[in-house]
Amino acid sequence: MPSVQFAKPVFIFTSLQREVEFFFDHLGKPWPKHPCTLNAAKAVEKVEPFSVGRNELKPSEWLPFICTAIHPAPLVGVGVFVLEGLYDHAELKLFCRENGLNVRAPYLIKKNDESGKNFLVTTVQFSGDDALPVEFQATSSAIKFIPEQFRKSAPPDAEEKTKNQKNLLLTQST
Numbered sequence: 001m002p003s004v005q006f007a008k009p010v011f012i013f014t015s016l017q018r019e020v021e022f023f024f025d026h027l028g029k030p031w032p033k034h035p036c037t038l039n040a041a042k043a044v045e046k047v048e049p050f051s052v053g054r055n056e057l058k059p060s061e062w063l064p065f066i067c068t069a070i071h072p073a074p075l076v077g078v079g080v081f082v083l084e085g086l087y088d089h090a091e092l093k094l095f096c097r098e099n100g101l102n103v104r105a106p107y108l109i110k111k112n113d114e115s116g117k118n119f120l121v122t123t124v125q126f127s128g129d130d131a132l133p134v135e136f137q138a139t140s141s142a143i144k145f146i147p148e149q150f151r152k153s154a155p156p157d158a159e160e161k162t163k164n165q166k167n168l169l170l171t172q173s174t
Contacts, residue, residue, distance in 0.1 A: 008025075010023045010024065010025060010034050011023070011024045011025075011026070011027050011106070012024075013105070013106055013124075013131075022124070022131045023036060024106075027064075027106055027108060028060070028062050028108045028122055029122050029133065029135065030133055031122070031124050031131065031133040033131070060110075061110040061111070062108040062109065062110045062122070063087060063088055063108065063109060063110065064087075064106075064107065064108060065083075065085050065086070065087045065092070065094075065107040065108065065109045065121070066085045066086040066087075066107075067083055067084070067085040067101075067103050067104075067105070067107050068084050068085045068086070068103070069082075069083075069084040069085070069103060070082070070083050070084075070101050070102075070103050071084075073095060073142065073145075076095060076142045076145045076146055077145040077146060079097050079099070080095055080096070080097060080142070080145045081095070081096055081097070081098065081099065081101065082094070082095055083095075083096065083101065083107075083121075083138065085107070087109060092140060093140060094109075094119060094121070094138035094139065094140060095138060095139055095140070095141070095142045095144075095145055096121070096136055096137065096138035096139075097136075097145075098121075098134065098136040098138075100125050101123065101125065101134075102123075102125070102126060105123045105124055105125070105126070106123060106124065107121060107122070107123045108121075108122050108123070109121045109122075109138070112137065116140075117139055117140045117141045118137065118138075118139050118140075119137070119138050119139065119140075120135060120136075120137060120138075121135065121136055121137070121138050122134065122135045
């Protein structure tokens, strides 16, 4: 088998379903494929690891998300999926409407607002022998996917009723 060494670090991902290797120049948008994977005549069968040590990601708002499971969330809503995994040294569940995700794909996520519950996710979806870049929104709060009529909410006058009860208690205690 021929061996190849790269002048610069590349990130290698192997799709076990299709036994295809993808080489990326860097992780994340726009998921640029290394030129050797764009030319079938230069197909690589084996890559020799180089001895430059550990490759660090460039500083960015995007952090790795290690996906451990993807499954539908039918109790939350039709077409809603849960991504379970590790993010920033903690377990995280994300809810999204993106279909066709692969648990073994590389994922990067970044916080999308100040609440810390909404995220942008970037990954690749596999189509035949190609890896297509994908970006979508996800949230750690499933409430946005639950239809309004099924959300448990207080009746409109409940807040006023609670206020009146507090006032009554204060009046009785004085």
